[in-house]
Amino acid sequence: MAYLEVRNISKRFGGLKALSDVDMSVEKGEIFGLMGANGAGKTTLFSVIAGHVAPSAGEVHFNGQRITGLSPSRICRAGICRTFQIVRPFAGLSVEENVRVAALFGSGRKRTRVEQARSVDAALESVGLSGHRAGLAGGLTLSGQKRLEIARALATGAELVMLDEVMAGLNPTEIAEMLETLGRLRREHGLTFVIVEHVIGALMSLSDRILVLHHGERIAFGTPEEIGANAHVEEVYFG
Known part of the structure; x- marks a missing residue:
């Protein structure tokens, strides 16, 4: 079993299906990227994993334990912590x-x-x-x-940190410094990261593997090189 495993997660908000049968597995020590346009479901998936939003279907497992339905505080104490798009x-x-x-x-x-x-x-x-x-x-x-x-x-x-657009709003020098910081934290502390980021160059350079979401569905998964060469990703993400 992977360190973090997301199994068939779906989430509805009334008539809106924000996530549809999303699978994801993250290995310990990995930097895992989540990519997708606004409204793709990335932050909703973060919220499901962290316990802020209950899934309509599916399960989340961390370090061999089922954490679906646990409170955010219990999930945090199990070893998962997240940041938010808007710092507070x-x-x-x-x-x-x-x-x-x-x-x-x-x-x-x-x-x-x-x-x-x-x-x-x-x-x-x-x-x-x-x-x-x-x-x-x-x-x-x-x-x-x-x-x-x-x-x-x-x-x-x-032990696993989920970063939601940690580089949004930063200038190129600050982005480079953040990339160095995250790489060093993984090397020196063995941390695992799951990252949502719209700074695509930074996401590509940092991630070991990337999952691409579109309208709540998984449309591509692979190394940064594989994602960069994926015609479907280019079509839906860049138009």
């Missing part, structure tokens, strides 16, 4: 306090204060925010707030 830090708290909240309430195990402090320090260091720890989260740039989202995910002790 606790703007009136410091950068360090934002990460400390994640370490306190997101972790699946009890930690001493020393362990919590180490977790916060390590998360801030990993994303390059150690020098901003005392500043207000609301004062960070967009790039800084996106890095803070990742730091909060790391502080929960997550």
Whole structure:
């Protein structure tokens, strides 16, 4: 069984079918990309995996355990954490306090204060925010707030991190820095990533494999090279 396995997931919102029998499997240590135009179902699939939305049909398994129907907090404590398209830090708290909240309430195990402090320090260091720890989260740039989202995910002790458009709105230099950060986190910490991203060049360079969704259906799957050469993907994605 794969590390993360999505089996025949469907989701209806009234008469709208947002996902239709989607299958997906992610191996441990992999960077897995999700590609598709707006409305393809990518964020809905993220929400189903993370427990924010209940599927109409299908199952999700993580690390050998069925997690379908569990609350977001229990899924987080099992080792899956997600970020969101629109960053929403606790703007009136410091950068360090934002990460400390994640370490306190997101972790699946009890930690001493020393362990919590180490977790916060390590998360801030990993994303390059150690020098901003005392500043207000609301004062960070967009790039800084996106890095803070990742730091909060790391502080929960997550083993699989789902990133929803973490590079949206960043300039080319910031995108290159984010790519380096994510690659380093995988190499040094053995993290697994599932990434939704509209910056196609970044998604192609970062991902080991990519799943393409169109109107809630799986239309292609393979390596970045295979996806780039897929005529159906080019037709539906680029017109």
